[in-house]
Amino acid sequence: MSPLGKKLVHLDLKGAPPKFDYLLKLIHLFADLGANGLLIEYEDMFPYEGDLESIRASAHPPYSREEIAILQDTAKSRNLEVIPLVQTFGHMEFVLKHGAFRELREVGHCLGTLNPHKERAVQLVLEMLRQVMELHPGSSSLHLGADEVYLLGQGEESRQWLTSPNRSVHQLFLGHVTRVAKAVRDRHPDLSLIMWDDMLRGMSLETLKESGLVGLVQPMIWDYSPVLDVENTVLLMDKYSSSGLSQLWTASSFKGSTCVHTCVPSTQRHVDNHLQWLKVASSRPAAVTLQGIALTGWQRYDHLSVLCELLPVALPSLASCLQTLIYGSFSAEAQTRVTEILGTPTEVEDISSLSPENSTSFPGQKLAASMVELTSLLQSEDLRLFESNMYVRGWFTPYHRRRKIAHPLIAQQIQIQVMALLQAVEPRAEEVRQEMGLLYPQATVEEWAEQHVSAVLAPLHSLLKDLQLAMEDMGLHAPVPPSGW
Structure with missing residues (x-):
């Protein structure tokens, strides 16, 4: 005892x-x-x-x-x-x-x-x-x-x-x-x-x-x-x-x-x-x-x-x-x-x-392993501090976003970096969602995803959307942002 x-x-x-x-x-x-x-x-x-x-x-x-x-x-x-x-x-x-x-x-x-x-x-x-x-x-x-x-x-x-x-x-x-x-x-x-x-x-x-x-x-x-x-x-x-x-x-x-x-x-x-x-x-x-x-x-x-x-x-x-x-x-x-x-x-x-x-x-080890990897990605400085990125701070500030102004070459660089981050995170996030659904009610899956994933990825999706709108407003082609969380 x-x-x-x-x-x-x-x-x-x-x-x-x-x-x-x-x-x-x-x-x-x-x-x-x-x-x-x-x-x-x-x-x-x-x-x-x-x-x-x-x-x-x-x-x-x-x-x-x-x-x-x-x-x-x-x-x-x-x-x-x-x-x-x-x-x-x-x-x-x-x-x-x-x-x-x-x-x-x-x-x-x-x-x-x-x-x-x-x-x-x-x-x-x-x-x-x-x-x-x-x-x-x-x-x-x-x-x-x-x-x-x-x-x-x-x-x-x-x-x-x-x-x-x-x-x-x-x-x-x-x-x-x-x-x-x-x-x-x-x-x-x-x-x-x-x-x-x-x-x-x-x-x-x-x-x-x-x-x-x-x-x-x-x-x-x-x-x-x-x-x-x-x-x-x-x-x-x-x-x-x-x-x-x-x-x-x-x-x-x-x-x-x-x-x-x-x-x-x-x-x-x-x-x-x-x-x-x-x-x-x-x-x-x-x-x-x-x-x-x-x-x-x-x-x-x-x-x-x-x-x-x-x-x-x-x-x-x-x-x-x-x-x-x-x-x-x-x-x-x-x-x-x-x-x-x-x-x-x-x-x-x-x-x-x-x-x-x-x-x-x-029991739950697979979810634990996936969650550890996902959390590491979500907490990375590249993702969390992306809006402090030189290209964003220099060429696509809130001022530029409101006025739909974008330098095409810089916008392309921003898009490439955002897409790379999302492509690294979203498959792992989906894996966590699937594993969590085996162990927890769907309401818990949705709550965890909204609080810990969507909250981090939403600014990136918003940035991509604003880039697309700015480039379209300037008569330029922009790739469609991915549908993510």
């Missing part, structure tokens, strides 16, 4: 939800890599019913009730614990974006934070929890979310509530969390409840002692930094344990925490985060019991942001992080084990160096 306890792989399904057959393959792989459980954040991929049916995903169907049962049976067959995660306070964008629930926002322009004063808001989250737990009868733990409750206390009802003496935003937060947690515990007396810790960090020891959380929830301390502050994290653990919250979880990251629009993760960055957590575990206060660590794999920063790295390109990172926890370091043995299981180097950027005869592969 790792000094950090159980090893949970976090499945964030609020973006790029895998097709179900691929999801089952991933669950088997997670078990092969040494995971003990799954922390599943369904969000709108859960088949909510009744008054909650409108919060289901609309771009593609959510997983069915039957699929969720199969998912759990598959996990159980591989000795993986399943812990559902349901947001109950912050990050409620997938619910509060809908008109039917708009009045339940703490502040109108913040889609993520629930108004804790509305009885309907409380009943909403309790019904979400009821439906999720109904489909997870074998789960012994439930994660209540409750992180990043932005702008809490700024709504009109909250401001009124805070005018009474001895009331604070901390108490406002704790009041909602304890009410929800107690209601769940009343229905499921033996259920262990987990919550993110960030809203607790600024609370005093006395506030935590009197919070009502002791014996009710287990905080999950999260930090995804490769230079995680070990000393201060240990001090935070000591504060929690001194308040009576001695059963703690931790959360690291194997993807989705570098930058909001990252496409390919750095294994070393995420391994470094886990090495810091191992230092925390070895220095933790004696009173602290570490229940486990959740290796988070965020698919979006929030419901409305762009897609982060897809799972296939992050599997070498996940494998390396899990083996680091198992071996206690990112040793040669740990790296060899990653290669044995996945058949790839530990850094996904090196996946293209594999020989075609390589017999071992992981």
